[in-house]
Amino acid sequence: GIQVEQSPPDLILQEGANSTLRCNFSDSVNNLQWFHQNPWGQLINLFYIPSGTKQNGRLSATTVATERYSLLYISSSQTTDSGVYFCAVVLTGGGNKLTFGTGTQLKVEL
Amino acid sequence: DVKVTQSSRYLVKRTGEKVFLECVQDMDHENMFWYRQDPGLGLRLIYFSYDVKMKEKGDIPEGYSVSREKKERFSLILESASTNQTSMYLCASSLYGGGSNYGYTFGSGTRLTVV
Numbered sequence: 001g002i003q004v005e006q007s008p009p010d011l012i013l014q015e016g017a018n019s020t021l022r023c024n025f026s027d028s029v030n031n032l033q034w035f036h037q038n039p040w041g042q043l044i045n046l047f048y049i050p051s052g053t054k055q056n057g058r059l060s061a062t063t064v065a066t067e068r069y070s071l072l073y074i075s076s077s078q079t080t081d082s083g084v085y086f087c088a089v090v091l092t093g094g095g096n097k098l099t100f101g102t103g104t105q106l107k108v109e110l
Numbered sequence: 111d112v113k114v115t116q117s118s119r120y121l122v123k124r125t126g127e128k129v130f131l132e133c134v135q136d137m138d139h140e141n142m143f144w145y146r147q148d149p150g151l152g153l154r155l156i157y158f159s160y161d162v163k164m165k166e167k168g169d170i171p172e173g174y175s176v177s178r179e180k181k182e183r184f185s186l187i188l189e190s191a192s193t194n195q196t197s198m199y200l201c202a203s204s205l206y207g208g209g210s211n212y213g214y215t216f217g218s219g220t221r222l223t224v225v
Contacts, residue, residue, distance in 0.1 A: 001169065033214065042216070043216040045215070088153075096160075096204055097158060098155070100152040100153040100154075101152055102150060102151060
């Protein structure tokens with residue numbers, strides 16, 4: 001099956017710092033999403049981004065489908081950004097089945 | 111907003127018990143999914159369903175079954191609970207195919223402990 005690898009696995013930032021999270025995937029995909037899981041376990045969809053670049057406030061994401069990777073940028077980080085960030089993909093021809101990466105655990109400190 | 115509601119936030123069951131985890135969505139989504147989440151392994155798909163009475167195995171179906179008698183409800187069944195099924199279980203729903211955004215929405219999870 002498709003492999004989805006995220007890096008780094010863990011990240012600690014000071015409030016106000018910027019960071020880049022990476023997602024590599026092993027096959028062609030027609031759907032890529034980034035999720036944030038807050039400390040209470042709720043998963044929130046951040047971006048649907050199978051290709052190109054999108055921005056939403058302090059967050060932005062870029063997917064280069066031909067090179068099979070996606071990046072999530074967090075600027076001016078805040079303590080509320082803490083949690084786990086997941087990349088998830090749907091294999092081309094794979095229906096609606098999302099395959100998740102193992103996540104990046106982010107902690108933002110004051 | 112789509113709501114996906116899981117019936118229990120925390121659950122403790124004994125080894126060998128039959129366990130039912132319930133999930134209900136209120137936006138007429140065709141697709142529903144059950145994942146389990148374990149540290150270091152991310153979310154892994156157990157079963158999913160594209161329609162009423164339809165089910166397909168995900169990546170780790172062993173020891174589980176599902177039921178979808180109504181469009182809005184998708185139940186996960188642990189036929190005989192074992193300690194290695196202690197985990198966080200997450201239900202999700204989405205629109206069926208097409209369009210530019212499948213719009214997955216997740217429930218808040220059920221943390222199951224099997225003792």
